[in-house]
Amino acid sequence: MHTPLRTFTLATALLLGAGSAFAAGKTLIYCSEGSPAGFDPARYTAGTDMDASAETVFNRLVEFERGSTQIRPGLAEKWDISSDGLTYTFTLRRGVKFHTTPNFKPTRDFNADDVVFSFQRLIDKNHPFNKAAPAEYPYVTDMGMDSNIVAVEKVDANTVRFKLKAVDAAFLQNLAMSFASIQSSEYADSLLKSGKAAQINAQPVGTGPFVFKSYQKDSNIRFDGNKDYWRKGEVQLDKLIFAITPDASVRYQKLQKGECHIMSFPKPADLKAMQGNAALTVPNQAGFNVGFLAYNVKHKPLDQLAVRQALDMAINKKAIIDAVYQGAGQPATNPMPPTQWSYNKKLKDPAFDVAKAKSLLAKAGVKEGTEITLWAMPVQRPYNPNAKLMAEMIQADWAKIGIKAKIVTYEWGEYLKRGKGGEHDSMLVGWNGDNGDPDNWLGVNLGCSAVGGNNYAQWCQKEFNDLIVKARTINNQAERSKMYEKAQEIFKQEVPWTTIAHSTVYQPMRKEVQGFKISPFNLMSFYGVSLK
Amino acid sequence: MFGFVLRRLAVVIPTFLGITLLAFALIHMIPGDPVLLLVGERNLDPEFYKAAMHRLGLDQPLYLQYWHYLSGLLQGDLGTSIRTHEPVVKEFFTLFPATVELSLAAMLFATPLGLVAGVVAATRRGTVVDHGVMGAALTGYSMPIFWWGLMLIMLFSVHLGWTPVSGRIALEYDIEAKTGFMLIDTLLSDEEGAFLSALHHLVLPAIVLGTIPLAVIARMTRSAMLEVLREDYIRTARAKGLSRLRIIVVHALRNALMPVVTVIGLQVGTLLAGAVLTETIFSWPGVGKWLIDAIGQRDYPSVQGGILLIGTMIILVNLLVDVLYGVINPRIRHAR
Numbered sequence: 001m002h003t004p005l006r007t008f009t010l011a012t013a014l015l016l017g018a019g020s021a022f023a024a025g026k027t028l029i030y031c032s033e034g035s036p037a038g039f040d041p042a043r044y045t046a047g048t049d050m051d052a053s054a055e056t057v058f059n060r061l062v063e064f065e066r067g068s069t070q071i072r073p074g075l076a077e078k079w080d081i082s083s084d085g086l087t088y089t090f091t092l093r094r095g096v097k098f099h100t101t102p103n104f105k106p107t108r109d110f111n112a113d114d115v116v117f118s119f120q121r122l123i124d125k126n127h128p129f130n131k132a133a134p135a136e137y138p139y140v141t142d143m144g145m146d147s148n149i150v151a152v153e154k155v156d157a158n159t160v161r162f163k164l165k166a167v168d169a170a171f172l173q174n175l176a177m178s179f180a181s182i183q184s185s186e187y188a189d190s191l192l193k194s195g196k197a198a199q200i201n202a203q204p205v206g207t208g209p210f211v212f213k214s215y216q217k218d219s220n221i222r223f224d225g226n227k228d229y230w231r232k233g234e235v236q237l238d239k240l241i242f243a244i245t246p247d248a249s250v251r252y253q254k255l256q257k258g259e260c261h262i263m264s265f266p267k268p269a270d271l272k273a274m275q276g277n278a279a280l281t282v283p284n285q286a287g288f289n290v291g292f293l294a295y296n297v298k299h300k301p302l303d304q305l306a307v308r309q310a311l312d313m314a315i316n317k318k319a320i321i322d323a324v325y326q327g328a329g330q331p332a333t334n335p336m337p338p339t340q341w342s343y344n345k346k347l348k349d350p351a352f353d354v355a356k357a358k359s360l361l362a363k364a365g366v367k368e369g370t371e372i373t374l375w376a377m378p379v380q381r382p383y384n385p386n387a388k389l390m391a392e393m394i395q396a397d398w399a400k401i402g403i404k405a406k407i408v409t410y411e412w413g414e415y416l417k418r419g420k421g422g423e424h425d426s427m428l429v430g431w432n433g434d435n436g437d438p439d440n441w442l443g444v445n446l447g448c449s450a451v452g453g454n455n456y457a458q459w460c461q462k463e464f465n466d467l468i469v470k471a472r473t474i475n476n477q478a479e480r481s482k483m484y485e486k487a488q489e490i491f492k493q494e495v496p497w498t499t500i501a502h503s504t505v506y507q508p509m510r511k512e513v514q515g516f517k518i519s520p521f522n523l524m525s526f527y528g529v530s531l532k
Numbered sequence: 533m534f535g536f537v538l539r540r541l542a543v544v545i546p547t548f549l550g551i552t553l554l555a556f557a558l559i560h561m562i563p564g565d566p567v568l569l570l571v572g573e574r575n576l577d578p579e580f581y582k583a584a585m586h587r588l589g590l591d592q593p594l595y596l597q598y599w600h601y602l603s604g605l606l607q608g609d610l611g612t613s614i615r616t617h618e619p620v621v622k623e624f625f626t627l628f629p630a631t632v633e634l635s636l637a638a639m640l641f642a643t644p645l646g647l648v649a650g651v652v653a654a655t656r657r658g659t660v661v662d663h664g665v666m667g668a669a670l671t672g673y674s675m676p677i678f679w680w681g682l683m684l685i686m687l688f689s690v691h692l693g694w695t696p697v698s699g700r701i702a703l704e705y706d707i708e709a710k711t712g713f714m715l716i717d718t719l720l721s722d723e724e725g726a727f728l729s730a731l732h733h734l735v736l737p738a739i740v741l742g743t744i745p746l747a748v749i750a751r752m753t754r755s756a757m758l759e760v761l762r763e764d765y766i767r768t769a770r771a772k773g774l775s776r777l778r779i780i781v782v783h784a785l786r787n788a789l790m791p792v793v794t795v796i797g798l799q800v801g802t803l804l805a806g807a808v809l810t811e812t813i814f815s816w817p818g819v820g821k822w823l824i825d826a827i828g829q830r831d832y833p834s835v836q837g838g839i840l841l842i843g844t845m846i847i848l849v850n851l852l853v854d855v856l857y858g859v860i861n862p863r864i865r866h867a868r
Contacts, residue, residue, distance in 0.1 A: 027703075027704075029703060034825075035825075037615045037616050038615075038616055038617060044570075045570065045571070045572055045574060046572075125583075133617075134587055135617065136567070136570070136580065136583075136584045136587070138570055138571050138574060138580065139574070141577045141579075141580040142571070142574045142575045142577065198617055201616075201617055202618070214706065216709065216817060217623065217626060217627060217817055217822070218627065218811075218815070218816075218817035218818075218821055218822065219699065219700060219815070219817040220699075220703060222706065241703050243699060243703060243815070244815060244817075245698060245699075245815045246812050246815060246821065247812055247813055247815075249682055250682070250685065250697060250698050250813055250814070250815065253682075253685050253686065253689060253690050253697045253698075254697045254698060256690055257689060257690055257693070257696075257697055259696060259697050259698075259699075259703075410563065411562065411563040411564045412564065412569065413563070413564030413565060413568030413569045413830070414563040414564050414568075416568065416572070416573065416576075417568055417576070420576060429573065430573070431573060432573075444575065450575065453575045453576065454573070454574070454575050
């Protein structure tokens with residue numbers, strides 16, 4: 001027993017010299033949570049996929065300011081919106097170069113053809129490229145762009161015109177989203193000709209701050225800093241490496257040891273130790289999300305406002321935030337986070353009041369022991385780290401007012417499908433903001449047209465719906481803001497949901513990392529980031 | 533001999549069919565489908581859903597889907613991953629070498645150590661050493677792998693700084709995957725220090741993955757040795773005045789090896805399938821983690837293909853072991 005052990009110890013000791021911490025100068029290593037499904041951002045919806053392609057390799061016509069929901073010019077230098085709000089004319093930036101990779105050498109600069117190709121592919125199912133590389137574009141459908149964009153026309157080499165069927169005030173915000181990344185039509189043509197159209201998902205070519213170099217599934221993704229990047233000074237790294245590290249505890253160990261500079265999704269339980277570590281810094285920001293409990297207003301007795309009010313005021317939100325979010329969350333009052341413009345600051349939650357809740361129920365004629373179903377999500381989400389525990393706490397709260405909650409859960413896909421169908425009485429779910437537009441909270445989750453879809457409360461209230469439908473067609477932000485504030489008031493009076501929390505996003509990184517900004521959209525962007 | 537191999541092969545075909553049916557049935561029995569999961573919390577457009585399900589062929593009756601899958605298989609086509617749009621075979625064989633490399637390293641760690649521990653415990657039966665070794669083996673066998681891996685990382689990587697935390701090689705080396713086996717690829721590349729770095733990264737995962745096999749082998753060796761040590765020919769050898777070492781190594785261990793080899797063969801299956809946790813902890817890009825992800829995403833072709841390929845590997849290893857038995861022991865070869 002002694003001998004092999006000693007040999008082993010010796011062997012380990014001999015190996016000690018071999019590589020540990022990373023030595024090269026300006027290489028930033030990001031410990032990411034998983035492998036991207038591919039590198040064509042239009043095909044996917046998850047942050048893991050967008051970080052590895054849209055945020056690194058690609059640009060969009062307009063883009064979100066780093067760390068903000070405001071948009072700034074991207075590949076379009078400026079744009080013009082017609083007075084009826086149906087035509088958008090973009091003037092494109094000149095002198096922007098697509099990446100040169102081992103598979104592709106661009107012969108020309110970025111121009112209108114690239115924009116036309118990028119969008120035609122998304123909205124036209126019969127586009128030759130879609131025939132050669134069939135794929136779904138879930139976001140395009142979800143945002144209604146495939147039906148609302150009537151035409152994408154090249155006016156001249158540096159001007160593109162979009163024609164819409166109906167006014168969409170969030171159109172520009174939507175164009176800033178990852179799925180609207182601009183692909184090279186020259187690259188696509190060459191792929192089509194060589195019969196390798198599917199490669200667009202494996203060997204991305206864009207105009208963005210980092211050039212894709214290689215990808216080893218479940219291991220790493222390598223990028224080189226784009227030396228010719230058109231936004232001068234934004235690329236301060238020579239190399240960017242994603243070290244794919246699925247386990248959060250292991251990511252933390254790697255961060256501690258200096259095997260990576262920055263990591264995704266820390267475990268709430270590790271935060272305290274991270275904050276105490278002198279080599280690390282852990283900035284945080286209110287998450288751009290909301291976790292809520294939707295009441296199915298089509299089911300009795302939840303169709304009565306008094307019952308919803310009673311259930312709402314019987315929930316001890318503070319206790320939930322302490323136990324479920326472990327402090328990494330803030331109570332939600334509105335159906336959108338405070339960082340969203342048009343957030344109504346005047347609204348307040350009703351006080352936590354068991355006695356009043358009881359009397360409301362009694363007045364509504366709800367007998368003690370009435371059973372309602374309470375659905376708990378089977379998965380962990382940024383807006384709800386532990387739905388099962390949350391459901392149990394709500395169950396206990398409701399028991400105090402004589403309501404018997406029966407906790408129900410299904411597999412995630414099934415859960416959402418049944419929820420959209422309205423099979424539940426009450427249901428825990430949530431939303432992450434996509435594009436920084438108020439309609440992306442109120443319209444998508446509470447509008448009448450979303451009943452049968454994301455409107456889990458099955459709530460269709462005329463006054464509220466009229467406001468948000470009208471606001472969609474106005475391009476003036478101040479005017480829209482007023483309408484959304486009013487809509488939030490109605491929401492609060494009608495209680496289709498109990499808004500529970502906005503989770504706080506923590507971003508652990510080593511102190512050497514400079515200039516990193518937390519994205520409201522949970523994306524990881526490394527342009528503008530440097531190493532000390 | 534030829535007849536024996538043929539007989540074994542005849543059994544393989546129905547087993548193979550059984551695996552395809554089972555893999556197909558099991559993954560389709562789990563509720564949810566890949567399109568629902570792709571859309572997630574987003575709005576589900578019924579048209580979009582219909583079109584996507586149609587493109588993936590998932591709107592057809594199950595028996596037809598199975599038939600298409602089988603006919604694809606006969607032409608050597610395991611399908612394309614729904615999630616990544618890559619051929620399943622390509623994905624599998626990109627990742628498989630990493631799993632094999634890790635499994636071999638784990639066995640290399642577990643086998644000699646397990647044999648020695650078992651022999652030592654058997655020859656000192658009933659003493660403190662025996663109890664100590666068997667206690668350790670039992671602990672190793674029942675250790676939660678996730679916890680064990682994290683503990684080793686915390687001690688050896690973070691505290692002592694002896695080993696890297698995770699990955700297959702330090703990221704400063706960008707090694708081209710020629711064979712997929714990192715140790716071989718690093719030797720083929722000209723990068724200095726790459727091989728050592730790869731070896732260095734292999735140590736902890738191999739120990740973690742090898743812990744359970746080590747315990748199993750140690751316990752098996754001990755009991756097999758105890759049985760053999762009671763045999764008459766051992767007493768004869770002692771009476772002949774042979775040295776203790778010679779008796780144990782030449783006469784006892786050799787005869788005790790037969791059941792131990794069986795157990796080692798069985799462990800291959802366990803390792804291939806059971807590397808999931810180790811691969812997750814150590815960010816090891818192998819097939820275990822890939823298969824779990826595919827199940828989570830309801831990536832039907834990947835799950836079916838992955839199970840089939842792993843099943844085939846295990847069948848092949850078992851076939852090889854059976855044939856080897858036949859070679860070693862003619863009594864087995866002739867038994868009908």
